[in-house]
Amino acid sequence: MSAPISAIIFDIGNVLIQWDMRLLYRKLFPDEEAINRFIDETDLWAWNLEQDRGRDWNTAEEELVARAPHYENEIRAFRSRWHEMVPGPVSGTVAIKESLKEQAVPLYAITNFASDTFIETQQRFPFLYEFEDIIVSGEERLIKPDKAIYNMLLQRNGLRAEECLFIDDSVANIEGARQVGLQTHHFIKPELLGQDLRTRGFPI
Numbered sequence: 001m002s003a004p005i006s007a008i009i010f011d012i013g014n015v016l017i018q019w020d021m022r023l024l025y026r027k028l029f030p031d032e033e034a035i036n037r038f039i040d041e042t043d044l045w046a047w048n049l050e051q052d053r054g055r056d057w058n059t060a061e062e063e064l065v066a067r068a069p070h071y072e073n074e075i076r077a078f079r080s081r082w083h084e085m086v087p088g089p090v091s092g093t094v095a096i097k098e099s100l101k102e103q104a105v106p107l108y109a110i111t112n113f114a115s116d117t118f119i120e121t122q123q124r125f126p127f128l129y130e131f132e133d134i135i136v137s138g139e140e141r142l143i144k145p146d147k148a149i150y151n152m153l154l155q156r157n158g159l160r161a162e163e164c165l166f167i168d169d170s171v172a173n174i175e176g177a178r179q180v181g182l183q184t185h186h187f188i189k190p191e192l193l194g195q196d197l198r199t200r201g202f203p204i
Helices: 021-025 032-042 044-052 057-067 069-080 091-102 115-124 147-157 171-179 190-199
Strands: 007-010 107-111 133-136 164-168 183-186
Touching (some): 021 032, 032 044, 032 069, 107 147, 147 171
Parallel strands (some): 007 107, 007 164
């Protein structure tokens, strides 16, 4: 039987706020096929992950533009128009977080995020300040699902893994959390998260 939950740890992107790079690139390319070609040729997901790991944007842009100069404008748009990828909050999850806060449940976050864009995103969405502690990968130069990033939050805050629930939309990140002993919820939509929390005794 699982231990009672004494703290909840949220992922942020596509759990509390929406993030989709295609929202920007649909404005810059004629169709999805052209977007897919751009993403594949530039290996854009892996490129962006290095900013989440702490690489600065100038270095990242110059490296990728050198490899794919025909996409220079689109590459530089990733940072200069980054907020167009973030249309708003995942309102149902934010409501759940606020309910947990009202119940005085200790709330934490672990996010794969570049440090500068995370600061800007907090300014846009003040509810992202409302955690006991936040591990931002770009600041710590660690990314999920590396077990070290989960352990950093646990050790920094004196938390017991088996008493924490970790919420993330990534299967790989969920598996990393399980490996350090966290209870987990694979996030698909707010309604299912609410159901899970109610079965764990939280009146959401």
